[in-house]
Amino acid sequence: MTNVNLPMQKLKYLYVLIALFAISGAQAQTVYRNINNYQVYFGWARHYPQDYIILRRFESQGKAYLLMVNPITMQTYVNDADFYQIKPMTLAEARKFFKSTPYQKALRKAESQSVNIQDAGIERGMPQETGISLTADLCPSHRPLDRAIFTDMIKAFQQVEKPVPIALSITGTWMNRHQRDLEWLKQMEADREITITWINHSYNHRVSKTLPLKENFLLEAGTDINYEVLQTEKDMLANGLQPSVFFRFPGLVSDQQLVNRITDFGLIPIGTDAWLAKGQQPQAGSIVLIHGNGNEPVGVNDFISLLKSKAQSIAKKQWLLYDLRESVDEEFSSQ
Structure with a gap:
């Protein structure tokens, strides 16, 4: 196994180089049909000299596949299980073995920031x-x-950053009701206009106008959290989307128990310190939240105004958009 106790920055660059040869990035557009036996499955997978943490195992058209994460870069991959040496582990064993990696540090950090009902x-x-x-x-x-x-973002960064990174928190319901928009996004990525990190945002995103927050969204009685998480992942794969290791709570609402349920899937809860429609102003390193589903024009307009206000800084490469995976990885690589 790779020595995960090596200095993190050295490992980071090593893993990036290895990943370029180990697995083709084009597979993010692979459509997995007739998915069966989709299950949470933890373990260690190795294709020399690269180590991955296995998160899921499933079958498609008679072949077994693994959904894995590189614990150094937080990039996820799906590939044929026969391609790897595999050692099954419990979640506790996997977290202990890879405890010094940015991925595991981020999981621990997310669990420690789960006291508040929101965010x-x-x-x-x-x-x-x-x-x-x-x-x-x-x-x-x-x-x-x-x-x-997307069009304004691409126009703003066309001379300095291409493809432009964005993370999209997607629900199963939106995915299956907006196929034309989904295909448009996939084509934008295929044309290398944007690069997308797909965040699991639950399947149904249920919400009540009358229930208090502590009983609302995924905290609503009767919620099947396994379905909300795993069915969304299955539909991502069936639509040619690559699930990431990130999860965003609907309404940003959760409690300690729910956060732990999500990290038990191997997923890192992502909040925000800059929800633009609520007037929260982004700072350096902010994870900014807007809604792209047509329901929050204020937030979208605020983002477009932000791009215009940063035009000179963007042109000088002094203000950029960062891939969420790289941004979170950067934070925990130095710890």
Whole structure:
């Protein structure tokens, strides 16, 4: 096994180089049909000299596949199980073995920031230069995708950053009701206009207008958390999307028990310290939240105004957008 106690920065660059050869990035567009026996499955997978943590195992068209994460870079991969040496582990064993990696540090940090009823989890990254990580939520909606987010963002960064990184928190309901918009996003990524980190945002995103927060969203009685998490992942894979290791609570609402349920899936809860529609102003390293489902024009307009206000800094590469995976990884690599 790779020595996970090596200095983290050296390991980080080593893993990035290895990943370029180990697995093709084009597989993010692979569509997995007729998925069966989709299950939470932890373990160690190795394709020399790279180590991965196995998160899921499933079958598709007669072949066994693994969903894995590189614990140094937080990049996820799906590949044929026969490609790897595999050692099954319990979640506790996997977390102990990889305890010094950014991925495990982020899990522990998220668990420690779960006291508040709202906005548990990782709220900011730590980029080396000034900038933000943009996240846009795709909650259930009858309105079409707010495409101005993407076209204005691409236009603002076309000379300095391409593809432009964005993280999209997607619900199963939105995914299956907005196929044309989903195909548009996938084509934008295929054309290397944007690069997307897909965040699990639950399947149904249930919400009540009358229940208090402590009984609302995923805390609502009768919620099947296994279905909310795993069915969303299955639908991602069936639509050619690559599930990440991140999860965003609907309404940003959770409690300690729910946070622990999510980390038991191997997922890192992602919050925000800059929900634009609520007037929260982004700082260096902020994880910014807007909604891209057509239901929050104020937040979208605020983001577009933010881009315009940063035009000179963007042109000088003094204010950039950061890939959420890299931003969170950067924060925990130095710890």
